[in-house]
Amino acid sequence: MWLSPWLPLTLLIAASSNASTLPLNCAPNNGTMTTPSFGTTDAVFTACAQITINSSPSAVYDVLLDFPDYPAWNTFVYSVDLPSNVSSAEDVYVGMPMKLHTSGLLLGINSTSDERITFLEPGAVPPFVAWRYDEGALVGVLMNAEHVTVLEDLGDGTTNCVSWETYYGAGALLTLTLMANLQTEFQNQVSDLKGRVEGLAT
Secondary structure, eight states: OOOOTTSOHHHHHTSOOOGGGSOSSOOGGGOOOOBTTTBTTTEEEEEEEEEEESSOHHHHHHHHHOGGGGGGTOSSEEEEEOOTTOOSGGGOOTTOEEEEEEEEEETTEEEEEEEEEEEEETTSSSOEEEEEEOOGGGBTTTBEEEEEEEEEEOSSSOEEEEEEEEEESTTHHHHGGGHHHHHHHHHHHHHHHHHHHHHHHO
16 A cells, blocks of 8 residues: 555554564565555565564563663664653554664664654554654655564464564665665664563563
8 A cells, every 4th residue: 555645644544454464474585575554565675583582472562662761772773752742662652753763774874764653553463563654755755664563472482573664665775775784783673672571571
């Protein structure tokens, strides 16, 4: 699905959230992966990372959404600017804007990205969250992107965490030059997430 920036936000966040259609593994050979808002139409590339975390999906979910705590553990997204009324994971809401501060994508330069929460699905099977790229007029015209994290309960006290972002449209061709760095940093991020969740449990 291709969404125009002029569509009301309520239409954007009302896109189907059928968790059963989301992948539970990174695509082989760096293939493109669907997202709940945009599917696979006009997809250019996907960066994906996967890891097993020794904890429950709910514990992983809570750490993943605790954006104010990111500086304590996330080496990729080292800081997040949030609305003034958001101070914990419990405050995060669908439609929430945020600015991610990242490192590692550009040599010697930190970068930022405006994003907006599109899905919060702790009760889905499997649970998942998603946020999309939200750079004003560029959205839906030059590029769309959505970052999805699925948390599959493996039934033995562990969670299969699959985290990916798929990029769409002509503007994604420029971002494609950063694919290798994105892939590396996504893997770093899920490794950091694993360390944080398991560390809190000890």
